Amino acid sequence: MPWFEDIKIGSRLELGSHTFTAEEIIAYARKYDPQYFHVDEEAAKAGPFGGLTASGWHTSATWMKLMIATRQGAKEPPGEDGRVPPAGGPSPGFLDMKWPVPVRPGDTISYSSEVIEKIDMKTRPEWGIVRSRNTGVNQRGETVLSFTGQGLVQRRQPRGA
Amino acid sequence: MREPKYYWEDFRPGEVAEFGEKTVSKEEIVEFASEFDPQPFHLDEEAGRQSILGGLCASGWHSCAMMMRMMCDAYILESASMGAPGVDEVRWKKPVYAGDTIRLRRTCLERRPSKSRPEMGLTRFRLELVNQKGEVAVSSEGWAMYGRRHPGAPVEE
Numbered sequence: 001m002p003w004f005e006d007i008k009i010g011s012r013l014e015l016g017s018h019t020f021t022a023e024e025i026i027a028y029a030r031k032y033d034p035q036y037f038h039v040d041e042e043a044a045k046a047g048p049f050g051g052l053t054a055s056g057w058h059t060s061a062t063w064m065k066l067m068i069a070t071r072q073g074a075k076e077p078p079g080e081d082g083r084v085p086p087a088g089g090p091s092p093g094f095l096d097m098k099w100p101v102p103v104r105p106g107d108t109i110s111y112s113s114e115v116i117e118k119i120d121m122k123t124r125p126e127w128g129i130v131r132s133r134n135t136g137v138n139q140r141g142e143t144v145l146s147f148t149g150q151g152l153v154q155r156r157q158p159r160g161a
Numbered sequence: 162m163r164e165p166k167y168y169w170e171d172f173r174p175g176e177v178a179e180f181g182e183k184t185v186s187k188e189e190i191v192e193f194a195s196e197f198d199p200q201p202f203h204l205d206e207e208a209g210r211q212s213i214l215g216g217l218c219a220s221g222w223h224s225c226a227m228m229m230r231m232m233c234d235a236y237i238l239e240s241a242s243m244g245a246p247g248v249d250e251v252r253w254k255k256p257v258y259a260g261d262t263i264r265l266r267r268t269c270l271e272r273r274p275s276k277s278r279p280e281m282g283l284t285r286f287r288l289e290l291v292n293q294k295g296e297v298a299v300s301s302e303g304w305a306m307y308g309r310r311h312p313g314a315p316v317e318e
Contacts, residue, residue, distance in 0.1 A: 032226035034233055035242055048243040048306070056245065057229055061197040061222040068199055088200065090214055091221055091253060097303075098247035127213075147247075152213070 001071055001088050003079075003156040004128035007115055015066040015111040020054050022105035028058040053102035059109065059145050060097065063134055066111045079156075089127060089152030097147035101138065109136040109144055116148070125159040127152045167240035169282030169307035172269045179291075180235035181264030183227065185219060190259055193223040206259075218256035224299045225251060228290055231265040241308030243281055248303035255298040262293040270302070279313035281306055 001007075022041060029038030033055035037047035044052040068088075076085035103109060117131035130153050136145035187206070194203035198220035201208035209217035219227070257263060268287040275281040283304045290299040 031230070033229045035237060035244075037244070053244075055229070056247070057222070057226050061220075061226065064220070064222050065197045090202070090212075090256075093221070093250065093252035093254075095250050096247075097249075097251070100246070 001085060001153065002076055003085055004118070004130070004153040005156050006085075007118065007130055007153065009115050009118060012112060012114040013067075013070055015063070015070045015113060017108050017110040018062050018066060019108040020058075020062075020103050020105060022052060025052060025054045025058065025103075025105060028061075029055050033057060049102045049104075051104060053104055056097075056099040056145075059099060059103050059136060060147070062109070063111050063113075063136060063145060067113060081156075083156070086154035089154065091149065091151045092129065094150060095148040097145075098143075099145060101142045101144045103136075103138070103144050107144075108139045110138075111136045111145075113149070120159055121152075124152075125161070126155055128155055128159075129153075165239060165241040165308065167236055167307075168310035169241070169272070169274075169284060170310050171240075172272065172284045172286075172307070174269050174271050176269045178267050179264055180267070181231055182262050183231060183264075184262045185227070185257055185259060187217060187259035190217060190219045190223065193226065194220050197222055214256045216256065216258045218258045221251070221253040221299075224253065224257050224290060225301070227257075227263070228265060228288060228299060228301070231263075231290075232267070232288065235265060235267075241310075243306040243308055245303060245305045248301055249285075250303070251299065251301040253299055255292065255296050257290065257292070257298050261298075263290045263298065265289070266291055274309070274316055275306075280309055282309050283307075 037044040038055050041052045078084050113132045113134045116133050119129040132149045134149045138144050202212040202214045203220045206217045266289040270285045272284040285304045288301045289297045292298050
């Protein structure tokens with residue numbers, strides 16, 4: 001990905017889309033969130049969502065999957081200084097995650113990420129934090145996922161150097 | 162559906178409970194990361210050691226998934242859970258490394274009955290994954306929805 005200094009507030013990435021099948025909704029939920037409305041199509045009909053739905057964590061993890069695929073597909077070329085731009089760093093966490101509409105089998109979710117803020121790190125002059133507004137939208141245009149993500153990105157030059 | 166053991170009424174503000182433990186294997190870290198978060202520090206021990214994280218560690222999304230599973234096994238599957246509208250905040254404070262043993266700490270922060278749905282109540286929890294050194298590795302806060310044992314009944318606090 002680009003160096004921290006080169007990331008522009010307002011820049012937006014379309015991450016592509018993913019169609020959720022009943023099989024993968026159930027496979028994820030059996031491992032990580034085996035509530036009946038995520039693993040049992042019959043029982044889910046009488047549940048709070050009136051049918052089988054994906055775990056919210058599955059919807060969210062798929063955002064990460066497509067973010068990584070997008071980054072890997074768009075490797076930055078070396079700059080004029082000959083240095084290869086960095087890989088992505090870790091994240092300190094996220095804020096304000098919402099799952100306003102459930103994801104059901106057959107739904108196709110289109111994911112995106114827009115940079116909203118860049119933050120200096122006091123303790124790590126070689127890194128900065130990039131905040132982004134991230135969303136998933138279904139085939140009817142309904143938002144099924146939104147959250148403010150954060151990621152550490154390396155600086156070309158340490159701050160203060 | 163069996164009669165749930167825990168309803169909205171059973172989670173009381175101020176109550177703290179601990180559940181677990183679970184030892185996190187390298188294999189499960191790599192399995193999750195291969196599908197959802199294939200960054201080198203989640204896939205390879207040497208790459209992990211050389212990264213800012215200092216070792217092979219779980220994707221934050223995997224930590225959240227493990228926390229969810231621990232909640233399910235500890236009480237949610239026996240409850241009148243109606244899902245969650247989201248999560249206010251998750252902090253990935255320390256990496257969860259391969260070989261770590263984690264437990265779940267649940268603090269009930271506040272609750273309110275649903276205004277529009279008398280059969281439902283909302284409860285805000287702080288959920289933490291604590292490692293074998295007593296460090297909080299993951300901390301989250303958010304609301305969850307539960308069915309009420311007595312729909313629409315007046316609430317005493």
